[in-house]
Amino acid sequence: MRPLVESGPGDEVVVIAGLTKRYGPRTVVDDLSLTVRRGEVYGFLGPNGAGKTTTLRALLGLVRPTSGTATVLGRPAGSPSAGVGALIEGPGFYPYLSGRENLRVLARYAGAPAGRVDAVLDTVDLTDRARDRYSTYSLGMKQRLGVAAALLKDPELVVLDEPTNGLDPAGISDMRALLRRLSADGHTVLLSSHLLGEVEQVCDRVAVISSGRLVVESSVGELLGLRRLVIEAEPLGEAAAITTRLLGPERVSVVDGVVHAQAGPEDAARINRALVLADVEVSGLRQEAQTLEAVFLQMTGSELAVADPDPDDRPAQRTGRLSRRGATR
């Protein structure tokens, strides 16, 4: 996993500000604001129907916002630009043409150099199957060919709507590797997903939305850094009081005869020292990592689908401050 990208002014590739979309009486995107910075893999996360696709379509100029703005690479959404490649709805490939022939047709249509076709086939790892008919491809290969099509004009920003939707674990793993390659090649990637495992493992930052509203925008590490410290101590009341004095009441609770504190490892040593100095007998002090799923549940009250996690493939945890915005309805 790459380190977090340092950002500065001018590094904002996507800026969505106060975006609202109503269909008749229904508000499907509600005053949404978020920023995608140059070089990052940004996950747009939310349950089905949360408004992800509508937002991405607005970003590409395919949906007119009711109010608010979306800019891409400094230009209003939908401006003709070589800077964005997207896979929103599967592109219409010809089933009887090979993967390479299909890309050649699209490259001609899009005005991309013919030499890009083999380059993007290589990027999506389809060189070996490039001569086979599209109709013989697995779903994962079809999705990867869709990503290849989005890359034909070598865009700075790649927008992918649910790129792993419907894929089996092997297909998900291939797509994950592809997303990492895109990032390593210098693309900024914005992808939507309702699969936590996918976002946890490949994204630098995420926006979580629910019912069209932003719940939180944060780095994945910051979200996961919200960890719980479980303290077993005697007398329990005194342990809870001391921990509360150190962390504040909103971060401490007593559950089933133990103290739960929202605290990271740096707090643990401080709390342990204070308890021992006060003659509280500490029999257990352990850290429990929160999953993104737990964080999401805590913030929205609804569950999110969980992808098959690949335990060997988790990003290093990062800690930091969490900025929580908006509220759920």
Ligand SMILES: Nc1ncnc2c1ncn2[C@@H]1O[C@H](COP(=O)(O)OP(=O)(O)OP(=O)(O)O)[C@@H](O)[C@H]1O
């Ligand atoms: N053209 C439209 N007319 C009316 N309602 C629409 C239209 N497009 C989307 N919606 C509604 O807006 C809501 C958000 O849909 P959207 O596809 O943006 O959500 P999503 O988060 O991408 O969900 P999914 O993962 O299921 O695609 C849904 O309830 C959908 O039915």
